[in-house]
Amino acid sequence: MQFSLSEEEILIRDSARRLAEERIAPLAEELDQGGGRAAFLTNLMLLAENGFMGLNVSPEFGGTGAGAVAFALSVEEVGRACAATGVTVSVTNMVAEVIEAVGSPEQKAAYLPRLTDGTYAAGxxxxxxxxxxxxxxxxxxxxxxxxxxxxxxxxxxxxxxxxxxxxxxxxxxxxxxxxxxxxxxxxxxxxxxxxxxxxxxxxxxxxxxxxxxxxxxxxxxxxxxxxxxxxxDGFRIAVGELAGGRIGVASLALGIAQAAMHRAKAYIKERQQFGRAIADMQGVQWMIADRETDLEAARLLILQAAALKDAGKPFAREASMAKLFASEAAQRATYTALQLHGGAGYIQDYPLERFARDARITTIYEGTSEIQRLIIAREAMKAV
Structure with a gap:
C-alpha cells in the first residue's frame, strides 16, 4: 500500500499551508466576530488564483486537476487556519465537481472557469x-x-x-x-x-x-x-456528490482538530502547576496520546477515501467512515484542548471556544453522524 504523497500533492499542501498561515488565519477571529467580509472575499479570490477552487476539475476548464487527495490536504490546511474559509472552499469545489461530472459542454464552458478563476466568489x-x-x-x-x-x-x-x-x-x-x-x-x-x-x-x-x-x-x-x-435523475446525482463532499467535511474537521491540539500542546508545555509543567503529568500525556491517535486515524481514513476516488473506485462507504470518525474525533479534540487550557479555554482571548463551536457542525452537515452510521451498516451488511 502506498502511503507517500506525490510531489504535486506535497506542493499543493505546502502552498495551501503558506496561504492559510499568512492570509487566512489572521482574519479568522475577526470573521468569527462578524467583521472582515471584504477581506474574506479577497482571500477567496486569492485561493482561486492559486488553484484551490477547482482542485479536482480539469485544467481545460481552469481547474488544477490535482485530484481528491490534493483536495483533502488543502481543505485540512485551510480549515486549520479558519473553518469558515475552509467550508467555503470545500463547497465551491463540490459545486465545480458536479458541474464537470454531469453538466453539458455548454454548462461546463460557461460556469467552471468562473468558479475556478474567482469571477464567482463561491458556488x-x-x-x-x-x-x-x-x-x-x-x-x-x-x-x-x-x-x-x-x-x-x-x-x-x-x-x-x-x-x-x-x-x-x-x-x-x-x-x-x-x-x-x-x-x-x-x-x-x-x-x-x-x-x-x-x-x-x-x-x-x-x-x-x-x-x-x-x-x-x-x-x-x-x-x-x-x-x-x-x-x-437528479437524486442519483445528489447522492453521488454528497459522498465526495463528505471527504471535504472530514478534512475540515481534521483541520479544526489539528489547530486545537496544536494550541493545547504549546500551552501545556508552558503552564506550570504543582511546580512543574502540566505536560509532564501522566494524566495529561494520556489525554494527548488519545487525541493524537484519533487524528492520525482520521487522516488515514480520509486519505483512503480520497485515494479510492482518485482511482475511480467505489468510495462512498469509506467517505462515510472518514466523515463519521473525523467529525466525532474533532469533538473530542476540541473539548480536550479546551479542558487542557482550564478556565483560559473558556475565555474568548484564546481561540479554543471558537474551535469547539466550529467543530460541532461537522457532525451534522453533509449527513449527520447517525446517517453515516446507517450508510456504513448498510454497506457492511451487503457483504454478509
Whole structure:
C-alpha cells in the first residue's frame, strides 16, 4: 500500500499551508466576530488564483486537476487556519465537481472557469429543505415545465455561501407522480436570476464567518438548458456528490482538530502547576496520546477515501467512515484542548471556544453522524 504523497500533492499542501498561515488565519477571529467580509472575499479570490477552487476539475476548464487527495490536504490546511474559509472552499469545489461530472459542454464552458478563476466568489449547493434534511428525497421544491423553460418554486435551507455565490446547483421535483427520489432533477441557476431570493442569514453557533442563508425560489424561470444531466435523475446525482463532499467535511474537521491540539500542546508545555509543567503529568500525556491517535486515524481514513476516488473506485462507504470518525474525533479534540487550557479555554482571548463551536457542525452537515452510521451498516451488511 502506498502511503507517500506525490510531489504535486506535497506542493499543493505546502502552498495551501503558506496561504492559510499568512492570509487566512489572521482574519479568522475577526470573521468569527462578524467583521472582515471584504477581506474574506479577497482571500477567496486569492485561493482561486492559486488553484484551490477547482482542485479536482480539469485544467481545460481552469481547474488544477490535482485530484481528491490534493483536495483533502488543502481543505485540512485551510480549515486549520479558519473553518469558515475552509467550508467555503470545500463547497465551491463540490459545486465545480458536479458541474464537470454531469453538466453539458455548454454548462461546463460557461460556469467552471468562473468558479475556478474567482469571477464567482463561491458556488452554492441547494439541496436541504425544512422537511428534507437527512432525507433529501422528501423535498418539496418544484420545477414545472413551461415551454422551453422550467419555473421553480420552493425554499431551501442552510445554504452555504448563498450571499456571494455566483451560481446555484438546485434540486427540484419535476415529476410528482414518480416514486420517492425518482422524479427529481438538477438545475443551474445564476445569481441575480429573477425569482431567486437570498433570504435571511442564519445566526449560527460556529463557522460564523461563512454565510448560511435561506434561498427562496419564487416563480424563478430558467431555460430548459439549465437542467444538468437527465430529467428525473437528479437524486442519483445528489447522492453521488454528497459522498465526495463528505471527504471535504472530514478534512475540515481534521483541520479544526489539528489547530486545537496544536494550541493545547504549546500551552501545556508552558503552564506550570504543582511546580512543574502540566505536560509532564501522566494524566495529561494520556489525554494527548488519545487525541493524537484519533487524528492520525482520521487522516488515514480520509486519505483512503480520497485515494479510492482518485482511482475511480467505489468510495462512498469509506467517505462515510472518514466523515463519521473525523467529525466525532474533532469533538473530542476540541473539548480536550479546551479542558487542557482550564478556565483560559473558556475565555474568548484564546481561540479554543471558537474551535469547539466550529467543530460541532461537522457532525451534522453533509449527513449527520447517525446517517453515516446507517450508510456504513448498510454497506457492511451487503457483504454478509
Amino acid at each position: 452554492a449547493f441547494c439541496l436541504t429543505e425544512a422537511g428534507a434534511g437527512s432525507d433529501p428525497s422528501a423535498m418539496k421544491t418544484r420545477a414545472v415545465r413551461d415551454g422551453n423553460h422550467f419555473v421553480l418554486n420552493g425554499t431551501k435551507l442552510y445554504i452555504t455561501s448563498a450571499e456571494y455565490a455566483g451560481v446555484f446547483v438546485v434540486w427540484a421535483v419535476t415529476d410528482r407522480d414518480a416514486g420517492k427520489g425518482k422524479g427529481i432533477s438538477c438545475f443551474l441557476v445564476e445569481a441575480g436570476t429573477p425569482g431567486l431570493i437570498v433570504g435571511k442569514a442564519e445566526k449560527k453557533m460556529g463557522q460564523t464567518g461563512s454565510a448560511t442563508n435561506e434561498v427562496i425560489f419564487q416563480d424563478c424561470r430558467v431555460p430548459a438548458s439549465a437542467m444538468m444531466g437527465v430529467e428525473n
